[in-house]
Amino acid sequence: MSHHIVEVKDLHYTYPDNTVALNGVSFRITHGEAAAIIGANGAGKSTLLLHLNGFLAPTTGQVRVGDFPLTKETLPEVRRTVGMVFQDPDDQLFMPTVYDDVAFGPLNLGLSSEEVAVRVMESLTRVGAEHLRDKPPYRLSGGEKKRVAIATVLAMSPSILVMDEPTAGLDPFARRQLILLLREFKHTRIFTSHDLDMVLELCSRVIVMHNGTVRADGPPAEIFRDDALLAACHLERPFSMQGCVACGGSGANRQK
Amino acid sequence: MTSIEGALLDFKRLDRLATGDTGIHRLDPRSKVLVTLVFIVSVVSFGKYELSAMIPFFIFPVVMVALGNLPAVYIAKKIALLCPFALVVGMFNPVFDRQVILHLGPLAISGGWISFASIGIRAVLTVGIALILVGVTGFSAVCRALEQMGMPQVFVVQLLFLYRYIFVLTEEGARTARARELRSFGKKGMELKSFGSLVGHLLLRTWERAERVYRAMLCRGFNGVFHVSRSFRFGLRELLFTIGWSSLFILFRLVNLPQILGTIITELLR
Numbered sequence: 037m038s039h040h041i042v043e044v045k046d047l048h049y050t051y052p053d054n055t056v057a058l059n060g061v062s063f064r065i066t067h068g069e070a071a072a073i074i075g076a077n078g079a080g081k082s083t084l085l086l087h088l089n090g091f092l093a094p095t096t097g098q099v100r101v102g103d104f105p106l107t108k109e110t111l112p113e114v115r116r117t118v119g120m121v122f123q124d125p126d127d128q129l130f131m132p133t134v135y136d137d138v139a140f141g142p143l144n145l146g147l148s149s150e151e152v153a154v155r156v157m158e159s160l161t162r163v164g165a166e167h168l169r170d171k172p173p174y175r176l177s178g179g180e181k182k183r184v185a186i187a188t189v190l191a192m193s194p195s196i197l198v199m200d201e202p203t204a205g206l207d208p209f210a211r212r213q214l215i216l217l218l219r220e221f222k223h224t225r226i227f228t229s230h231d232l233d234m235v236l237e238l239c240s241r242v243i244v245m246h247n248g249t250v251r252a253d254g255p256p257a258e259i260f261r262d263d264a265l266l267a268a269c270h271l272e273r274p275f276s277m278q279g280c281v282a283c284g285g286s287g288a289n290r291q292k
Numbered sequence: 293m294t295s296i297e298g299a300l301l302d303f304k305r306l307d308r309l310a311t312g313d314t315g316i317h318r319l320d321p322r323s324k325v326l327v328t329l330v331f332i333v334s335v336v337s338f339g340k341y342e343l344s345a346m347i348p349f350f351i352f353p354v355v356m357v358a359l360g361n362l363p364a365v366y367i368a369k370k371i372a373l374l375c376p377f378a379l380v381v382g383m384f385n386p387v388f389d390r391q392v393i394l395h396l397g398p399l400a401i402s403g404g405w406i407s408f409a410s411i412g413i414r415a416v417l418t419v420g421i422a423l424i425l426v427g428v429t430g431f432s433a434v435c436r437a438l439e440q441m442g443m444p445q446v447f448v449v450q451l452l453f454l455y456r457y458i459f460v461l462t463e464e465g466a467r468t469a470r471a472r473e474l475r476s477f478g479k480k481g482m483e484l485k486s487f488g489s490l491v492g493h494l495l496l497r498t499w500e501r502a503e504r505v506y507r508a509m510l511c512r513g514f515n516g517v518f519h520v521s522r523s524f525r526f527g528l529r530e531l532l533f534t535i536g537w538s539s540l541f542i543l544f545r546l547v548n549l550p551q552i553l554g555t556i557i558t559e560l561l562r
Contacts, residue, residue: 091507112513120511126460127504132432132452141512143519172307172432174459192512 040067040102040195040224042088042118047097049083057083059248061097065241070218070225072235072256075245076270081200081228084245088198088226089120101196116145119194119223123201125181129173134165134184137173141192159187163217179210186217196224203231232274236260244269304459306370306423309362310430316360321429321437323530327352328425330538334545335417340407341393345548346417352537353420360428367427371420378415382408431455449518457501465494 042065049058057080065071073081086092087099090111101117104110122128131137138159142152160166163183168176176184182202189197202218203211215234218225229235235242235256242259244252246269252259259265260273272278310317316324335349357364389404425434432452439448468490476486543549 089507089511091510115511116513120508122504122508124504127501128508130453130456130505130508132435132456136432140509140514140519144513144515144517170311173456175304188512 041065041100042196042224042226043100044084044087045098045100047084047087047099048095049087049092050095051083057248058087058094058097061245061248061250063243063250063253065224065226067224068222069241070239071227071241071243072239073226073228073243073245074230074232074235074271075251079245079269080248081245085120085198085200085226085228089115089118116192117194118196118198119189119192121182121185121189121197121199121202123204125178125185126173128185128188129176129181132172133169134160134171134173134176135169137184138169138188138191141188145192155191155193156187159191160184162190163187164213177210179206179213182206182210182214183217194223196226197221198226200228201230202227203229203234232260232271233276236274236276244271246270302366302370305366306427307430309360309427310433312361312428314359314361314428316356316428319533320526320530321433322441322526323534324425324429325434325437325441326534327537327541328421330541331421332418334541335414337545338410338414340410341403343406343410343413344550344554345544346410346413348544348549349417349541352541353417353424356421356424356428360424362424362427367420367423370423371416374419375412375415378411378419382411385411445518457505460501461494461498464497468494 044064045062047058047061048056050056059080061080061084063071073084075081083092087094087106088101090099090106099106101110101114104114106114129137131140135156138156139152142155143149147155156169157166160169163186165180165183165187168180168184173181173184199218203214206214211231211234215237218238225238227235227239239256242252242254242256243250244259244265251269252262252265260277263273266272331349331352335346338346356362357367385408386402386404389407390402392400393403394401394406429437432455435448435451435455438451439445472486472490
C-alpha cells in the first residue's frame with residue numbers, strides 16, 4: 037500500500053521576502069504511522085504542511101506522496117490522497133449547512149448524489165456528528181466544528197490525514213473525545229501540535245523541527261526524555277512526564 | 293460595539309426563523325422569490341406622488357407573517373433599523389418640491405412631503421418583504437432558488453460566501469474594536485487615525501482568511517464549479533401561490549383600489 041507513504045527529500049523553501057522557512061528537511065512517513073511534527077513557533081511546521089498538499093512549491097527538494105512525486109500533473113490525485121484538516125475550522129467550513137459542506141468534496145470528485153449522500157452520512161456518523169447535518173456552521177460549538185471539519189475530509193476517503201493543531205482551542209472534554217476519535221483511524225496521520233500530551237498519547241513517532249531543519253526524529257518516549265534537545269528547541273516535556281505538579285519536586289504534599 | 297454584536301445575534305435569529313415548519317416554509321423557495329420579486333417591482337414602479345395605491349400591498353407582509361408564524365414585533369424592529377437610510381434619501385424632497393398638490397381641509401401639503409412619505413412606505417414594504425422572505429426561506433435557500441432561476445453561479449457563490457463569513461468577520465471586527473476601546477481612555481486612541489489602521493488590519497486578515505478558505509476548497513477538489521446536491525419540487529401549491537399573489541399585485545398596481553373604494557363610499561353617502 038505504497039500510496040500511504042509521505043516522503044520529503046531535502047526540502048528547502050524561502051519565502052518571497054527572503055525568510056528561509058525550510059532548510060533541508062527530509063523524512064519518510066510510512067503506512068499507518070502516526071507522526072507528530074513539533075517545534076517552536078516559527079520553526080517551519082506550517083510551511084512544511086503547505087508543501088504536503090502542493091500549496092507551496094519547494095525552492096529545491098522533492099515531496100513524494102504515495103508513488104507520485106508532487107508535480108502539477110499529480111496535484112489533483114495528491115490532494116485526494118492527502119486530507120488536510122486546518123487549524124481554524126471556520127476556514128474549512130464554508131458551505132451553508134454541515135451537509136453541504138461534507139458533500140462539497142465528494143461532489144467535486146464527480147460522484148452521483150446517492151453515493152454522495154451515503155458518504156456524507158458515513159463520515160458524519162464516523163465523527164459522531166450526524167445530528168448536526170442541517171445546521172449552518174456558524175451555529176456549531178468549537179468541538180462540533182472540529183468534528184465536522186474532520187468529516188469533510190473523511191468524505192473524500194483520503195489515505196493520509198494531515199492535521200494542523202487538531203486540539204487547539206478545544207475544551208478538555210472535546211479534546212479527549214477528539215483524541216479517542218483520532219486513535220481509531222487507520223490512516224497514515226501527520227499532526228503538528230503544541231499539545232505534547234496529545235502527541236505522547238497518539239503518535240508513534242515525533243519529528244522535532246527547529247529553524248527550518250529536522251533536529252530529531254524518533255519515538256516520543258525517547259525524544260521527550262532528552263531535556264537538552266527540548267530546551268534547545270524551545271520545547272519542554274509533556275505535562276504527564278513532568279512528575280506530579282501537586283507534590284512538586286520537593287515531594288511535599290501541598291494538597292490539603 | 294456591543295450594539296453591533298447585538299445586531300448580529302439578532303440577525304442570526306432571522307436565520308433561525310427559517311427552520312420553522314409551516315405551509316409557507318415548506319413552499320419551494322423559487323415561488324417565494326418570484327412572488328417577492330413581483331411584489332417589489334410593483335411597489336417600486338409606482339409614481340413618486342403615489343400613496344393610497346400602495347396601501348393594499350400591506351396585506352402580503354401581514355399574511356406572510358401570520359402564516360409563517362414570524363414574530364411581528366421583531367420584524368418591525370428590523371425594518372425600523374433600516375428605515376433611516378430611506379429617510380435620508382427622501383430628506384430633501386420637502387425642501388425642494390414645494391408645489392402644493394393636496395389639500396386636507398385647511399392643511400396644504402406640498403409634493404415634497406408626499407413623495408417623502410411615498411419613499412417611506414416603499415422602504416417599509418420592500419425591506420419588510422425582503423426580511424420576511426429570508427425569515428420564511430433562509431438565505432441559502434433564496435440563493436439556491438436564484439441560481440435555479442438562472443442567476444449566474446458566480447454571483448450566487450459570492451452571496452453565499454458573504455453570508456457565511458459576515459458572522460466571522462463581524463465577530464473579528466467586534467473583538468478588534470473592543471481591544472481598542474479597552475486601551476483607549478476617553479478620546480485618546482479613538483481618533484480616525486487609529487481607526488484607519490484597524491480597518492486596514494481587518495482587511496489584511498480577511499485577505500489571509502480568504503486564502504485559507506480557498507486552500508481548503510482546493511484540498512477538496514474544487515475546480516471552479518459549485519455542485520448543488522439538492523433540488524426542490526415546484527408543484528401545484530407553488531404554482532397557485534405564485535400566480536395568485538402575482539396577479540393580485542399586478543391588480544393592485546394597475547387599479548387604485550382605495551380610491552375606488554373611497555369613491556364608492558362617497559357616492560353612497562351622497
